[in-house]
Amino acid sequence: MKIVSAGIHGLTKEQKNRLQKLGVFVCYEDIPVSKEEKLSNLKNADVVLGETDFVMDVIYDLKNKLISFPFVGVGFLDLDRLAKNNVKIANAPGCNKDAVSEWIVAMLLLLSRKLLKYSNTSEIKKSDFMENISGLSGKNLTILGKGNVGSRVGAICNELNMKVEYFDKGDDLTEKIKDADFVVNALAYNKETEKLLDKEFFKSLKEGAYFVSITDTEIFDEKAFLDAIKSGIIAGAAIDPAGASIFDTSSKLYKGLLSNEKVIVTPHIAFHSDMTLKMANQIMIDNCEAWIKKAPQNLVN
Structure with a gap:
């Protein structure tokens, strides 16, 4: 052998x-x-x-x-x-379940608490105190996919007092996401999930929801996602494009998202630990x- x-x-x-x-x-x-x-x-x-x-x-x-x-x-x-x-x-x-789960929870906190905005700042405006800052406790979280990563994220978020729901094969996707304050895409990429998160999916999100994705970008419609960001349906997003090569900062999607102030994007590093x-x-x-x-x-x- x-x-x-x-x-x-x-x-x-x-x-x-x-x-x-x-x-x-x-x-x-x-x-x-x-x-x-x-x-x-x-x-x-x-x-x-x-x-x-x-x-x-x-x-x-x-x-x-x-x-x-x-x-x-x-x-x-x-x-x-x-x-x-x-x-x-x-x-x-x-x-990769530990590392990716850590990345997801970190992004949920960065987005909801606007921690990047208030980190290493030299000035706080009076108007900033009027800004709506959302914690995670008590919020509705829908996790798309109940595999190793999805289950791990759900367990952590239960401990953070979030109301956790899962979308799994055979479920009504629109029904599962309609009340979600946060949606985490942890779906495996295959023929059944390709472009599953389409225009209808993003239109069905609760206005002001946050979207976090760590799977292949072939699973979601990039244009529909960007339209939902622009229209305000999605208040903020974090993307680690798993379809790209690791540490790839040259992909079209990555470069396009860098300038979007509502999006945190990393070059396929969520797994890296x-x-x-x-x-x-x-x-x-x-x-x-x-x-x-x-x-x-x-x-x-």
Whole structure:
């Protein structure tokens, strides 16, 4: 059994020892420049522990192996095409739940309490005291999606005395959001959720609601979202565009939102913490071990 680590960083000595006990373990930390070298490094592996920058150039040229990724979202992959080559994909569900939940709750507080406006300021106007500042306690929160992140956010917000509702598959979306003071989009990106949050969704929000999203921007209609901001339906928003590359400040949506004073935007970093790295690598190795023991887990195709 040959296991190749392709561009994976942060593996501990303990984790590397564990992989060496499972088979022949080869670790490539640097990403090759050429497609040919990438393919040469991966084609004879039985299991690939892969980062996208290393794997994506050659993924559809590979055959008969497991590729275990250290992240959750795999909506960018053609899973049927991979299955035809007998390439199985495993992800790492829940690896980012702590970091992303922390980001979401931080954004809820920044938006509602207008903390950015009042941080490091040298002047407070008398009129600022008349501004409506909304706390979280007692407010209605609808979380779209009840997976690892959605459930974690709900648990935290229950402790903050918020009234938490969830939208899940089969629910009436309009009914679930109509009274929400805050809406958190934690939906997984797939064919069913693509453009689910459309013009009708944003028109159905309670006027003055706050919108926070940490999933692929393909889930919501960008124009309808911006129109809702402009019209005042959405009082403020926080977006971490998961469809973009991590730390990508060049995407059209990111650059467009930078100048909008009602929006906090970060370049796909909500997941980024020491705990995510630790959990992601651990789940990825668990997937590898389960595959070798013929009890596969976290397969998405």
